[in-house]
Amino acid sequence: PTRILTGITTSGTPHLGNYVGAIRPAIASSRAEGAESFFFLADYHALIKVQDPARVQRSTLEIAASWLACGLQPEDVWFYRQSDIPETTELTWLLTCVAGKGILNRAHAYKAAVDRNREAGEDDDAAVTAGLFMYPVLMAADILLFNAHKVPVGRDQIQHIEMARDFGQRFNHLYGEHFVLPEVVIEEQVATLPGLDGRKMSKSYDNTIPLFAPREELRKLIYSIVTDSSAPGEPKDAEASNVFQLYRAFASVEETARMREAFSAGIAWGEAKQALFERIDAEVSPLRERYESLMSRPAEIERILRDGAGRLRERHAIPTLRRLRDAVGLRDLS
Numbered sequence: 001p002t003r004i005l006t007g008i009t010t011s012g013t014p015h016l017g018n019y020v021g022a023i024r025p026a027i028a029s030s031r032a033e034g035a036e037s038f039f040f041l042a043d044y045h046a047l048i049k050v051q052d053p054a055r056v057q058r059s060t061l062e063i064a065a066s067w068l069a070c071g072l073q074p075e076d077v078w079f080y081r082q083s084d085i086p087e088t089t090e091l092t093w094l095l096t097c098v099a100g101k102g103i104l105n106r107a108h109a110y111k112a113a114v115d116r117n118r119e120a121g122e123d124d125d126a127a128v129t130a131g132l133f134m135y136p137v138l139m140a141a142d143i144l145l146f147n148a149h150k151v152p153v154g155r156d157q158i159q160h161i162e163m164a165r166d167f168g169q170r171f172n173h174l175y176g177e178h179f180v181l182p183e184v185v186i187e188e189q190v191a192t193l194p195g196l197d198g199r200k201m202s203k204s205y206d207n208t209i210p211l212f213a214p215r216e217e218l219r220k221l222i223y224s225i226v227t228d229s230s231a232p233g234e235p236k237d238a239e240a241s242n243v244f245q246l247y248r249a250f251a252s253v254e255e256t257a258r259m260r261e262a263f264s265a266g267i268a269w270g271e272a273k274q275a276l277f278e279r280i281d282a283e284v285s286p287l288r289e290r291y292e293s294l295m296s297r298p299a300e301i302e303r304i305l306r307d308g309a310g311r312l313r314e315r316h317a318i319p320t321l322r323r324l325r326d327a328v329g330l331r332d333l334s
């Protein structure tokens with residue numbers, strides 16, 4: 001089977017970018033004939049950014065409920081919390097020992113931190129943790145542990161998948177063909193969903209629209225999207241507009257074509273935003289009801305996650321680590 005794997009970091013409330021970039025395409029591809037899917041909550045990754053235990057736990061619950069509300073069937077896919085699979089961290093060490101430090105130096109998140117430090121006149125690595133630096137190795141372990149073939153993600157993650165291939169290849173070269181080299185899968189229409197201010201929608205920019213914001217809040221947020229000051233009747237450049245980019249991520253090809261014409265014909269911003277609100281709400285509101293109901297049953301979610309991880313360890317993670325330990329010359333623990 002084709003193994004499909006993707007994760008979301010449990011550092012905040014899931015937003016529309018996570019939905020169109022990861023959750024929606026991942027669930028769609030998991031329904032294809034012959035797919036075996038691995039969807040998880042990246043809580044080890046969350047610790048890199050969030051040192052607030054309550055927030056990590058809250059986010060884990062919200063993201064788990066979001067996957068389930070969006071149609072994930074726990075009987076049909078592997079659905080788990082990253083830290084319930086401790087073999088992940090053990091593999092991280094094996095990969096750390098083959099990962100080139102020079103490659104990690106080029107990781108976007110690390111480089112951005114260094115650039116910020118330079119601008120502030122600080123040391124390159126001021127306040128940079130080894131966790132941030134090692135982020136791509138942990139992510140490679142997530143992917144290689146289950147020999148995933150395809151990883152559906154937003155554009156911001158491409159570099160990480162390339163690094164996972166690189167580390168996997170080096171390991172294979174040294175120790176034999178243990179790892180599948182994963183391929184990235186990007187939904188071209190929505191490769192990067194813009195946020196309220198036009199930059200990439202991201203928890204770090206505080207410009208997100210929560211996936212399950214109550215309807216009134218959703219409307220308010222959409223009306224607060226930054227636009228240019230062109231008046232009603234003035235032609236508008238659809239491609240340059242974040243309202244249009246968002247609309248396109250939720251609309252059919254025909255609806256998108258009609259909206260592009262409306263932009264050329266000078267649709268008023270208020271009208272375009274109303275259409276966007278209605279489009280998103282139509283897709284999200286049935287899911288929102290399921291989400292709210294799931295959020296009121298946290299014990300059930302916890303049970304689903306533990307059950308998924310328990311079975312997945314037995315079936316894949318533990319036997320895989322046994323083989324890898326043997327391959328590198330460590331003792332067999334069994």
Ligand code: TYM
Nearest residue numbers: 006007008009017018021022042139142153154192193201
């Ligand atoms: P994270 O939690 O930042 O984002 C989760 C997923 O949502 C996508 N995404 C977006 N897609 C389109 N437009 C946006 N504005 C947008 N914002 C976020 C991301 O590309 C991602 O697919 N390191 C990962 C989590 C992770 C992972 C993995 C993913 C850990 N291990 C292994 C895949 C495979 C992350 O922090 O994603």
